Amino acid sequence: NAGVTQTPKFQVLKTGQSMTLQCAQDMNHNSMYWYRQDPGMGLRLIYYSASEGTTDKGEVPNGYNVSRLNKREFSLRLESAAPSQTSVYFCASSFSQETYEQYFGPGTRLTVT
Amino acid sequence: GNSVTQMEGPVTLSEEAFLTINCTYTATGYPSLFWYVQYPGEGLQLLLKATKADDKGSNKGFEATYRKETTSFHLEKGSVQVSDSAVYFCALNTGFQKLVFGTGTRLLVSP
Numbered sequence: 001n002a003g004v005t006q007t008p009k010f011q012v013l014k015t016g017q018s019m020t021l022q023c024a025q026d027m028n029h030n031s032m033y034w035y036r037q038d039p040g041m042g043l044r045l046i047y048y049s050a051s052e053g054t055t056d057k058g059e060v061p062n063g064y065n066v067s068r069l070n071k072r073e074f075s076l077r078l079e080s081a082a083p084s085q086t087s088v089y090f091c092a093s094s095f096s097q098e099t100y101e102q103y104f105g106p107g108t109r110l111t112v113t
Numbered sequence: 114g115n116s117v118t119q120m121e122g123p124v125t126l127s128e129e130a131f132l133t134i135n136c137t138y139t140a141t142g143y144p145s146l147f148w149y150v151q152y153p154g155e156g157l158q159l160l161l162k163a164t165k166a167d168d169k170g171s172n173k174g175f176e177a178t179y180r181k182e183t184t185s186f187h188l189e190k191g192s193v194q195v196s197d198s199a200v201y202f203c204a205l206n207t208g209f210q211k212l213v214f215g216t217g218t219r220l221l222v223s224p
Contacts, residue, residue: 043202
């Protein structure tokens with residue numbers, strides 16, 4: 001049981017390049033989330049998916065798109081990376097939106113130059 | 114709006130010392146409150162939670178009590194270990210699992 005996995009662990013992009021961060025969970029959870037973590041800012045919600053087939057914006061969605069590919073996978077895409085998107089990105093999942101515990105992946109450290 | 118304020122870190126302690134990490138919140142309604150812990154190189158893990166006023170959450174020797182009158186949820190541990198060195202995040206739930214996190218407090222415990 002791997003829990004929540006994320007790829008890649010590290011990535012360096014040039015301004016304007018695009019990339020997709022991958023996230024998968026094997027816990028049969030319905031809800032999945034993408035956060036970014038910046039120094040002095042805590043974690044901020046980018047997008048979430050309450051269930052397969054639905055996605056909604058969080059606190060900081062600008063510059064990102066998401067896809068809930070199936071129940072297991074939830075990807076985050078940066079179409080045109082900007083230096084302000086340099087951050088650590090965490091994916092999380094929970095059984096439902098009503099349950100309190102979210103399980104987090106190990107994170108992807110992204111640097112945009 | 115909803116927000117969480119944590120004490121600035123790092124908090125530096127010797128092994129077996131008493132730990133307090135302060136957390137206060139602003140929220141509409143009656144949120145649920147959480148402490149998450151992030152060990153180096155890992156994602157966050159739920160440490161403990163409290164869902165209503167006067168509830169005490171506890172886990173692994175850590176405790177926190179939901180104080181509605183002071184809007185606080187301070188984390189305490191009676192005797193810290195080196196293995197407790199991590200970053201601790203206070204968070205609240207504003208409904209539909211939209212967690213609002215504090216900025217995190219780094220704890221460093223030396224032998």
